[in-house]
Amino acid sequence: MSLALPSLALPASPGLAEQLLSLRRRWRLVAACTLLIPGLALLALLWMPPSYTATGTLLYDPASATPPGGAAPPQDLQNQDEITASQSAVIASLPAANVLAAQLNLAQRPEYNPALAARPWPFNLFHTTKPPNAGAIAQQVRRNLSVTVEPGSRVLTVAFTSTDPALAAAAANLAMQLYLNHERDQSFAALTGAQSWLETHAGDVQSQLDATEAALAQARAAAGVVQGTQGTLTTETASRLTASLVQAQADLAMNEARLSSATSGDAAANAAIAPNLLPMRKEQADLTAQAQSLSQDYGPNYPDLQTARTQLAAITGEINAETARELDAARAEVAASKAEVATLRGALANARTQSQAEDAQSAPIRALEQGAQASRDMLRSMTEQAGQLAQDASLTRPDARILSAAAPPAQPDTPCRALILSAAAALGFCAGLLLAGLVDALDTSLRSGEALRAALGLACFALLPETATPKQAALDAPFSLFAEQLRALRTGLGLAAGEGRIIAITAARPGEGKTTATIALARSLAAAGLRVLAIDGDIRQPGFNPVFNCAAAPGLTDHLQGAATLEAIFLADPLSPLTIIPAGTPTRAALSLFLSPALPACLNALRSRFDVILLDVPPAFALAEGRVLARLADSALLCVRWGHTPRRVVLAAMLLLREAGVTLAGAALTRVNVKAHGSSGYADAEIYQPRYGGYFNR
Structure with missing residues (x-):
């Protein structure tokens, strides 16, 4: 007899149908993951406070800050987007965030102060969060505050996010108001600084004028010239030229300053050059807003939109042309002022030379008079400019205005x-599929007769279902599914009357249900009219003792030792015509007894008295006595627990049995979960379907 395992053809790779059936068998796992992950996501969502975003809009319009009667600043169309975008940094700056946090008292809100957040037990026992400082709160405000610029426009969108909708709206509105105040303060500070500078220098000029007039009075007294006496014609001419030169220099300085500011892109200076552009810019802003509205509502090909864009292009061209004309005019004024200054300087130099030649003695007096007149003219000009700056400062307005306030x-x-729950459900389903596939791939147990045949190369005679009382289920319900599987097992083993067959029933390891299968099959055969003998061959852990209450009765070991006759060790089953032989008295020499000639002689003597002899032998891995008993039988039945015993363990047990010379007739799956196997999709699960209910008394 060959001891090698038969060559087993590996099963083909499972196709799509088999994979779907494996998922069907693990549907509970898929359903659990599909429900668990969305459930955890729902708990996280319930724990997570909702977030609200309030939005307001600003229009950055430097022209609106021009005082009444002042010149509107020219627009720098090329840098308009960059200038507008720079305002977003001002709104969301750290100083503004500090002011916003202080005015809204955000340090007293749990959203910004984790130390105030309520924590359920037992998390509150370990709560050691320190209150955040002002800098941390300001940084959190900056993260929650966002400012965006609408492309191609001067509209800024200010948004603030918070768990409190009222706070979100209040913070967005306060951020816009702080920006307006900042712009107003900046303009006011610039005008006030210029006014202070003029007033300071006017004081210096006044002091210089006082000193000049005192020196002039002393010079007149020394020269005997009465104050108010008219000088020579040349002196009067030089005086007039000096006054004109001072005025021309002042005008030149102002024109150069205005031109320098206008060419540098300063909005206020540009407005001062071209005040007549205010209506055009207002019309341009209206056309821009109209074009944006039509573009959003009707699309780029709408006729009114094209008309509006044409008008916008025309008015923009007019504004650019008018601005260019005004700049050219300003440059012309600067050039004219320079020429006038140069002319006056030349004329003044000639007049002074002539005056010095005419009256050298009056030269100091004339110089003092000219200096005094120049100081008076400069003082008057500074006083007028300071007054104008004071008026502009009183009418200061910000460079932007609020288009729409934020609402809660x-x-x-x-x-x-x-969206999160849908994604969590999809993720849970995919995770369930993956986990089900992984569990099915890692499950090396045998769950069907088809799998058993493919893995072991043995015939699968029956699938014995799990029942409450399997040892007597065939007697209590002879037409049950369990009883029918016992009959299928009898058919597979080929047990019939008058043959005297000896069948060993074994398993790979304990708990496989071999003793239950032995007793149930023996009672079923006995109830069918066969002369059946069941022998308990497990000496160390007798399985018959709790069923037949025969722990103290003599048994197989007693007979093999010569302490009892065959008749003395026979016991009758109270529930069926079955005859049993208990294991007998435990002994350390059980293996020697089984290897002695007494055991084969005993079995040969029993063949003639019984049609079927069933040997309940120990598991293959447990004791060598089991393999010896199985070798003495005509064939052996290997019991494999359904969905529990790994393939590698069963294969190793088969190798041990065949190396011992045991003939394996086939196998049986025991302790089958009827409900799980019925929904598994295996071919041999067909018998568990409701359509077969009329055949079995379940």
Whole structure:
């Protein structure tokens, strides 16, 4: 007899149908993951506070800050986007965030101060969060505050996010108001600084004028010239030229300053050059807003939109042309002022030379008179400019205005619960499929007769279902599914009357149900009219003792030792015509007894008295006595627990049995979960379907 395992053809790779059936067998795992992950996501969403975003809009319009009667600043169309975008940094700056946090008292809100957040037990026992400092709160405000610029426009969108919708709206509105105040303060500070500078220098000029007039009075007294006496014609001419030169120099300085500011892109200076552009810019802003509205509502090919864009291009061209004309005019004024200054300087130099030649003695007096007149003219000009700056400062307005204030949002924008739960359900389903496939791939147990045949190369005679009382189920319900599987097992083993067959029933390891199968099969055969003998061959852990209450009765070991006759060790089953032989008295020499000639002689003597002899032998891995008993039988039945015993363990047990010379007739799956196997999709699960209910008394 060959001891090698038969060559077993490996099963082909499972196709799509088999994979779907494996998922069907693990549907509970897929369903659990599909429900568990969305459930955890729902708990996280319930724990996570909703977030609200309030939005307001600003229009950055430097022209609106021009005082009444002042010149509007020219627009720098090329840098308009960069200038507008720079305002967003001002709104969301750290100083502005500090002011916003202080005015809204955000340090007293749990959203910004984790130390105030309520924590359920037992998390509150380990709560050691320190209150954040002002800098941390300001940084959190900056993260929650966002400012965006609408492309191609001067509209800034200010948004603030918070768990409190009222706070979100209040913070967005306060951020816009702080920006307006900042712009107003900046303009006021610039004008006030210029006014202070003029007033300071006017004081210096006044002091210089006082000193000049005192020196002039002393010079007149020394020269005997009465104050108010008219000088020579040349002196009067030089005086007039000096006054004209001072005025021309002042005008030149102002014109150069205005031209320098206009060419540098300063909005206020540009407005001062071209005040007549205010209506055009207003019309341009209206056309821009109209074009944006039509573009959003009707698309780029709408006729009114094209007309509006044409008008916008025309008015923009007019503004650019008018601005260019005004700049050219300013440059012309500067050039004219320079020429006038040069002319006056030349004329003044000639007049002074002539005056010095005419009256050298009056030269100091004339110089003092000219200096005094120049100081008076400069003082008057500074006083006028300071007054104008004071008037402009009183009418200071910010460079932007609020288009729409932020309102408390009615619905949270985050978290999007429907989307998150849908994604969690999809993720849970995919994870369930993956986990089910992984579990099925790692499950090396045998769950069908087809799998058993493919893995072991043995015939699968029966699938014995799990029942409450399997040892007597065939007697209590002879038409049950369990009883029918016992009959299938009898058919597979080929047990019939008058043959005297000896069948060993074994398993790879304990708990496989071999003793239950032995007793149930023996009772079924005995109830069918066969002369059946069941022998308990497990000496160390007798399985018959609790069933037949025969722990103290003599048994197989007693007979083999010569302490009892065959008749003395026979016991009758009270529930069926079955005859049993208990294991007998435990002994350390059990293996020697089984290897002695007494055991084969005993079995040969029993063949003639019984049609079927069933040997309940120990598991293959447990004792060598089991393999000896199985070798003495005509064939052996290997019991494999359904969905429990790994393939490698069963294969190793088969190798041990065949190396011992045991003939394996086939195998049986025991302790089958009827409900799970019925929904597994295996071919041999067909018998568990409801359509077969009329054949079995379940």
